[in-house]
Amino acid sequence: MRLATRIALGAAAPVVVIAGYGIVTSASPDPFFPPIPVILDRFAQLWLFARVGTDAVPSLVNFAAGFALAVAVGVPVGVLFGQIRWLGEMMLPLMDFARSVPPIMLIPPLVLVLGVGDTSKIAIxxxxxxxxxxxxxxxxxxxxxxALVDMARSIQLGPATTVLRLYVPSAAPAIFGGMQTGLQFALVLMVSSEMVAAVRGLGFVTMQAQATFNAPSVWAGILLLALLGFLINVLFTLVRNRVLAWHIGLRATLKSR
Incomplete structure (x- = not known):
């Protein structure tokens, strides 16, 4: 499928939704659902670029720091649990218990312990x-x-070389899948943590607008978050496709046979 066709198909549903919203709100004005021009005007007032430095940038810095830390710690821990069987079997029940708790429920205790600053946001x-x-x-x-594991043993590869040259490349597609899932969690928790306890940030500004019944500012914040989420996902996809180019090429070759 050509790139232009894919873009057109992907844009069809959002265009229909936006057009429908614009028609409905222009025909019957509602204070909670302002017309699109009002939302865009408020978006320009808030985010081009009055609050970018004071609220958008700190939120994105916390997001990047928390996600990078999760990758830097999560991948080695996963490899460690996978390679040391007894350690994995001992820790997995604890992991299952910990991840069964919705992350958003951890916001109050972390804020209580770490305060309302950036540290608690990064931890969440x-x-x-x-x-x-x-x-x-x-x-x-x-x-x-x-079969690849047996081959590595037959040529007497060392443990570290086997992990780096065999296990990690083989697991790379799954690792990037987990990273993409974690990316969505990170974005949601970035906003949620700022809505609960913060003095700045995208979630804080949007929550303050909601508390004062400022609907245009609420929708402007939602629009910004949607754009940021889309751009972050596009950037992640480009990086993933570049790193996994060998895997994508291999799948394409196998499909063509």
């Missing part, structure tokens, strides 16, 4: 993204082809 984002990355890494390692 980290915990939300950490568990999907660990579980996906572990699952990817377990799916490694046994």
């Amino acid at each position: 984002i980290f915990l939300g993204a950490f568990f999907p990355i660990v579980v996906s890494t572990l699952d990817g390692l377990r799916r490694t082809d046994p």
Whole structure:
């Protein structure tokens, strides 16, 4: 399928929704559902660029720090659990118990312990993204082809070389899948943590607008978050496709046979 066709198909549903919203709100004005021009005007007032430095940038810095920390810790922990069987069997029940708690429920105790500053926000984002990355890494390692493992043993590869040259590349698609899931958790928790206890940030500004019944500002905040989420996902997809180019090429070759 051509790129232009894919873009057109992907844009069809959003265009229909936006057009429908514009028609309904222009025909019957509602204070809670302002017309699109009002939302865009408020968006320009708030986010181009009055509050970018004071609210948008700190939120994105916390998001990036928490997610990067989750990747830096989650992937090695997943590899460790996958390679040391007794450690994995001992820790997995604890992991299952911990990830069964909705991450958003951890916001109050973390804020209580760490305060309303950036540290608590980073910790919340980290915990939300950490568990999907660990579980996906572990699952990817377990799916490694046994024939490749036997071959590595036959040529007497060392443990570290086997992990880096065999297990991690084999598990890379699953790892990136877990990272993408963690990315969505991180974005949601970035906003949620700022809505509960914060003095700045995208979630804080949007929540303040809601508290004062400022509907245009609420919708402007939602629009900004939607755009940021879309752009972050596009950037992640580009990085993933670049890193996994060998895997994508291999799948394409197998399908063409």
